[in-house]
Amino acid sequence: MEFKDVIYKRRSNRFLSDKPLKEEDLNYIFEIAQRAPVGMGKYEWIRLVLLEGEALKKVQQEFVNVVGKDVSYGGSALIYILHTGASDAIDNLDGGAIAEHICLAAAERDIGSVFLWSVTRTKDSEVINRILQKKDNEKVIAAVTLGYKSSEEVRDVSHKIEVLKVK
Numbered sequence: 150m151e152f153k154d155v156i157y158k159r160r161s162n163r164f165l166s167d168k169p170l171k172e173e174d175l176n177y178i179f180e181i182a183q184r185a186p187v188g189m190g191k192y193e194w195i196r197l198v199l200l201e202g203e204a205l206k207k208v209q210q211e212f213v214n215v216v217g218k219d220v221s222y223g224g225s226a227l228i229y230i231l232h233t234g235a236s237d238a239i240d241n242l243d244g245g246a247i248a249e250h251i252c253l254a255a256a257e258r259d260i261g262s263v264f265l266w267s268v269t270r271t272k273d274s275e276v277i278n279r280i281l282q283k284k285d286n287e288k289v290i291a292a293v294t295l296g297y298k299s300s301e302e303v304r305d306v307s308h309k310i311e312v313l314k315v316k
């Protein structure tokens with residue numbers, strides 16, 4: 150698939166099935182995630198946690214218990230991005246770069262995805278942190294929910310960022 154086609158194919162799809170993803174596709178997504186740029190090249194400060202099956206169901210139930218809804222929109226895989234870095238700004242930017250790589254790799258494989266900041270709303274949940282095996286010095290930065298699309302519907306948003314060109 151052409152690069153531009155992947156970019157346009159990536160939309161936040163919030164109608165995700167719980168049918169398990171192929172292991173080969175998940176491996177590909179992690180391979181691409183590893184190629185994201187991160188501040189100072191400190192890849193060792195970051196940990197990705199893949200939740201599937203029963204572990205994912207427990208986390209989705211905890212979203213409902215704490216937030217009032219499943220912020221992961223169903224799906225069959227949820228990748229958490231955890232960071233032990235020293236600066237909130239860089240940690241969040243690293244998370245953004247990694248999450249976008251994950252979403253693009255998923256798009257190339259026709260897998261639906263949504264970049265989720267909302268998982269930070271349950272950052273203090275003991276249930277979720279135990280499942281993530283979160284260490285005391287780690288922060289939850291974001292997550293990406295993944296799943297086969299049960300509908301192609303996406304929100305009607307305007308992809309228009311102001312650009313100033315100066316010579």
Ligand SMILES: Cc1cc2nc3c(=O)[nH]c(=O)nc-3n(C[C@H](O)[C@H](O)[C@H](O)COP(=O)(O)O)c2cc1C
Nearest residue numbers: 159160161162245263264265266267268303304306
């Ligand atoms: C930093 C960031 C955080 C986001 N957090 C959420 C979220 O918590 N829940 C959600 O449904 N979408 C979330 N999104 C998805 C955006 O709403 C979506 O990318 C944007 O509206 C553009 O739509 P598109 O992804 O379909 O192109 C987030 C996106 C980014 C970049």
